[in-house]
Amino acid sequence: MRAAPAVTIGISLKMYFGHHQTLNWSRRTAAIAGRHPAVTSGLAELFVLPSFPALVPVASIVAGSGVRVGAQDLAAEDAGPYTGEVSGAHLKEIGCAYAEVGHAERRRLFGEGDTVVAAKTAAALRNGLTPVLCVGELNRADPSDAAARTVAELERLLATAGAERAPVVVAYEPQWAIGAPQPASTTHIRTVCAALTDWLAARPGLAGSRVIYGGSAGPGLLADLGADAGGLFLGRFAHDPTAVERILDEALALHGTPTEEATV
Numbered sequence: 001m002r003a004a005p006a007v008t009i010g011i012s013l014k015m016y017f018g019h020h021q022t023l024n025w026s027r028r029t030a031a032i033a034g035r036h037p038a039v040t041s042g043l044a045e046l047f048v049l050p051s052f053p054a055l056v057p058v059a060s061i062v063a064g065s066g067v068r069v070g071a072q073d074l075a076a077e078d079a080g081p082y083t084g085e086v087s088g089a090h091l092k093e094i095g096c097a098y099a100e101v102g103h104a105e106r107r108r109l110f111g112e113g114d115t116v117v118a119a120k121t122a123a124a125l126r127n128g129l130t131p132v133l134c135v136g137e138l139n140r141a142d143p144s145d146a147a148a149r150t151v152a153e154l155e156r157l158l159a160t161a162g163a164e165r166a167p168v169v170v171a172y173e174p175q176w177a178i179g180a181p182q183p184a185s186t187t188h189i190r191t192v193c194a195a196l197t198d199w200l201a202a203r204p205g206l207a208g209s210r211v212i213y214g215g216s217a218g219p220g221l222l223a224d225l226g227a228d229a230g231g232l233f234l235g236r237f238a239h240d241p242t243a244v245e246r247i248l249d250e251a252l253a254l255h256g257t258p259t260e261e262a263t264v
């Protein structure tokens with residue numbers, strides 16, 4: 001049995017790329033992952049969330065490279081008259097492992113609130129998809145305030161979703177740090193991620209959950225964060241696949257190659 005990865009790197013392509021650009025990026029990223037010791041050793045896990053139409057071809061491009069695929073959103077319902085929605089059952093069928101829920105852009109631009117986010121989290125779990133559940137404060141706050149508020153937010157969402165028995169990926173994304181020139185400070189990120197990790201660790205039903213940081217994350221950040229964050233959730237600064245390679249290098253430098261016992 002393989003140990004849980006020490007580092008999880010998620011990448012959301014949001015709506016930045018066209019179709020062919022997405023496929024080209026996926027080919028280059030899969031080639032990097034497929035030969036990178038951080039991924040081949042099982043130390044790091046990499047997942048990518050492209051636009052819906054690219055999910056099927058990207059799943060086939062990255063097959064065998066260690067990169068997993070997920071959707072940026074999913075419907076709260078599984079089937080029926082929901083024009084324009086995409087069901088978690090459908091996503092599972094085409095090979096998705098993850099479904100992102102609650103991203104700040106969906107909350108701000110599409111009016112999604114806690115009820116919808118919790119329902120989508122439940123839909124992901126019901127369909128065997130790991131939710132990438134985005135949480136984080138709206139405005140700048142001091143690290144201990146942000147930690148308290150974000151833990152409370154996570155607790156509320158998971159309780160409403162009835163999601164206390166399967167692992168989740170918690171993406172800590174302070175909303176003010178998304179699309180910014182710089183991420184939040186390392187002290188801020190470490191404080192909030194450590195509080196989220198402690199909260200999860202006290203709940204055996206959520207064993208295997210991970211906390212990753214997103215919001216203008218890029219090369220250099222993982223090395224600065226040390227082990228307090230379980231990884232990164234990248235946006236713009238993963239558009240160049242060589243940046244992903246640099247981040248995998250940092251994961252390897254930080255955690256080293258796992259021992260034989262840890263991976264077998």
Ligand SMILES: O=C(CO)COP(=O)(O)O
Nearest residue numbers: 178179215216217235236
């Ligand atoms: O929202 C994010 C990932 O989902 C982060 O995006 P940026 O890194 O582009 O700020």
